[in-house]
Amino acid sequence: MSEAIIKLSGVKKSYGDHAVLKGIDMQVNRGDIYGLVGRNGAGKTTIFKMILGLSEMNEGDVSIAGSTNRRELLKNRNKVGFMVGNKFYSYLNAKENLQYYATIKGLSDKEAKPEIERVLELVGLAGVKQKFKNFSLGMQQRLGIANALLGNPEVLILDEPTNGLDPQGIADIRHMVRRFNEEFGMTVIVSSHILGELEHTADRFGIINEGVVVKEFTQEDLMEKQSSIEIAVDDLERAKKALNDSGVKIVREIQEKSTLEDFYFRLVGGNKDE
């Protein structure tokens, strides 16, 4: 049985008469890359706000790393790193901003220095000296992730991390997420309204619609629902003839065009998996 690291049970939240969350039951297991899927306004960010304590729920329960009461919940929030929006001081550079949050997190100056170097290296911002106000959107997102990584948290929450990024930036974030999960064993919760993007990144999914999680499933569940496979061959006509000759009936033939992403990377170089 998988160990739940984040668990929401019957979480309800309303703003006046408008119910945003109507009883969320959701479980993220240790080691998951959990993709939270939903349209804009479906309640994804509100779920994160509940987990992070930025919003009081009307009903229900949130547990982080097995917390059973409010005190434990508050303490265990230190095990969560999150990147939601980009909350930084414009007049400080990357290191100075991270120093601020490292101190809040309780790292001494001696511990903070190598830790800041480490996370900046991980997100590709090592050596960047300019102030935050001069950062591009991609750099802001990277610094947001670096900040979330401070202190090597057990859970990483990324709310729409690819918003506004170019294809290379999106591919970089995807690669980073997988690396944090595989190399550091981090549990990652990532939200997006771009389904194709999450499909490439996550291994478990929760679909939220109108304030309820309507379905939780895995990559394997998606595979099982497939009734066809895709094979690349060098000679399509010969392959079709071979299938016919061996008595296999071709029910449907789909000629797929390249995805825009594939096409882009073919043209400009680079790799979407790196």
Added chain:
Amino acid sequence: MSKLIKADLRRILRKNILYIFTVLLAIAAIATKNGKTPGQQIDAMEAMMDGLGIILISIPVLLCVYGDEFRSGSMQIAIGRGVSRTKIIVAKFLDCVILSLVSALLLSVIIFIKDALTGLPISEKQSVMLFVYALLIVVKACGYFAISAFFMMMSFSIAGGLMIDLFMLMFFDRILKAIQYKLKIGLYDISLSGLTEDAYRAISAGSFPGMLIVAIVIIVVVIGATAFTFNRKELEL
């Protein structure tokens, strides 16, 4: 709590506005017209502290401690990392206390040097009382910080908080004094200005400044109210 204050003060010390206002404060002290007697000199310096001085101390402190916080939204990260909201409120207030104390100390040093350069025979007791006055100004400024912070933490509007602070610094005492004079209701006496003035008189006379305790209790109650309401506030990501 100490790590919050340390992190805050470290980033605030990188703000240029803090140093610009410190220079303006020094200029204001130096430019204040000297008195002809020790008594007049002390009165002039006290008037400067309670006028332009407290304003030049308060504006940068509020802007640096709260203004950037709302613009950057970094408070949400601290809360998301498990820092309690009450701790944040108290830490921010203590930031204000430390920064205004340092400013008042600096101002006192400049005034002492200026007084010495006048060649007036200012007594040791007069110098000590001038320093006490500076400390009481800090108490008053912190009271106004607490009240402004209440509104700022509710509205996340630094402009609103700054306006409330400036209103209290510039007009509040006059309004209360006018009400007290016209209606014979002792409103000014129970204001932070009235209470700190009473405390100054008590210290001057060598007695216990009981009203200072009342002023501190008022400040603590305001901070408590801020923490209570902020704990229920919905925060955006």
